[in-house]
Amino acid sequence: MNSQAKRLNKILEHLRKNTASSVKRLSEELNVSHMTIRRDLELLEKQNIVETFHGGVMLRFAGLAGKNNDYSLLQAATSMAEEKIGIGEAAAKLLKSEDIIVIDSGSTTEYLARALPRALPLTVICYALNILMDVTKRENCDIIFAGGQYHTNTLMFESPEGIQLIKRTRASKAFVSASGISDRLGVTCSNRYEGSTKQAVMETSMQKVLLADSTKFDRVRSTCFADLKDFDILITDEGIPPEYREYCGKEGIELIVV
């Protein structure tokens, strides 16, 4: 790891502790010139990790900057950011007043959490820290959080009791993310605990919406939690392969491309 990467990690560490900081403080803390800090922050800002303003910086993705994530992981989490913003906004447009929605864990779903229309009264069910942090900032919003053991790499909480809580709850719409989508091998994620929770969500929601950027197609991960055709709506970006467009048409899945 080069010195810049080290510094970027130190900056993020500092921000995780303090949420916000100033260029001055950072340059003093890290013993580098203010220009170096500025250039570092510029990088971090381009990747949507921090937000700068005259006099300071603040963490944007408080959640995603989980304590064990180093800079490279953060990069991954912020890749395809533009596409994900579009997907989140498109998902938010589906919402109606009094909807009871599940927001799954993941970085794509976080953009939905941010795009939730402030005016609509909603009930939100979730189980990931980044989602929770966005939702608790909202008003007009009942929150149900399924707790459990905290997983720092996915920012997700999981437990039998959490799954139980989801199972006795009913949602009008579930917004689910995935790490891999294959017509033949189904919709997959990377961890067993994610799979169990997602399955519970699929069981208890009226409408199931899959949120995934186009890099997820024709990719598999270890844990399959649903068939693609189990979903009612698929929201993705222009990069979706033609054969998946066809598949959606054939299976009656509403396709929303942003």
Next chain:
Amino acid sequence: MNSQAKRLNKILEHLRKNTASSVKRLSEELNVSHMTIRRDLELLEKQNIVETFHGGVMLRFAGLAGKNNDYSLLQAATSMAEEKIGIGEAAAKLLKSEDIIVIDSGSTTEYLARALPRALPLTVICYALNILMDVTKRENCDIIFAGGQYHTNTLMFESPEGIQLIKRTRASKAFVSASGISDRLGVTCSNRYEGSTKQAVMETSMQKVLLADSTKFDRVRSTCFADLKDFDILITDEGIPPEYREYCGKEGIELIVV
């Protein structure tokens, strides 16, 4: 409520959503001059509610500024702040490596969450947003969160499943807060849901530590969840009435006064 109080609430509301902001943004948002904002922020800073720096402001007690708390409530939450800091630090001194601890909801316990020694590997069980936010910033720390319905005024999550999760978990030490303490009428809190959760915690922890500033003595709230003598340790400040000192001696409760 006069116009200044209204504005202070609006500022806090804005900060709750954005964590940090700038004088410029606030003055534009609220249509007042930057001087007015500055004077408002000066007030809020004096009360330890926000922290200002060149170019901006940020919330200090992110958790405590729950969205439904108005300005007057915030004041209450930050009262006895010095005593509470001491109590939190004293509680942190009790911790040993590999301890499994419960941190109850409340403002006093938040100071413990902040004072957790960074070096010690710990498992933390909690169910309140302000505690969670502090604990997730830490490393060397397994987190178990008991979820449920979110209560904005106490920042606490509660559900049968959450209680179930607590009940099947064992802790070496529980750090519990209270709204009222009476030798005759027991230890009380304000809400039924708080009581059920606290009771579950009392049942499943080896050592029970009560954290309360001295304003809580000889005060009762609606929901009783324990007798004072059920606790092994009581941490409070110098203001503790003499009769409670005696009571602790008689009942074998270790008293720590900060």
Next chain:
DNA sequence: CAATATATGTTATAATTATAACATCGCTAT
């Protein structure tokens, strides 16, 4: 090892924010 590229530091200047003193507005009490 030289040559090049990249990262960091320095400086001067521009832009923004902070402070302080004073002016004005609007409420309250008589």
Next chain:
DNA sequence: ATAGCGATGTTATAATTATAACATATATTG
């Protein structure tokens, strides 16, 4: 009503931060 007072707005000046261009140091590559 109006005098008085507190709250808010205005302005000029000081302090701080941002930007850009250039200089220097450090790392990389053939």
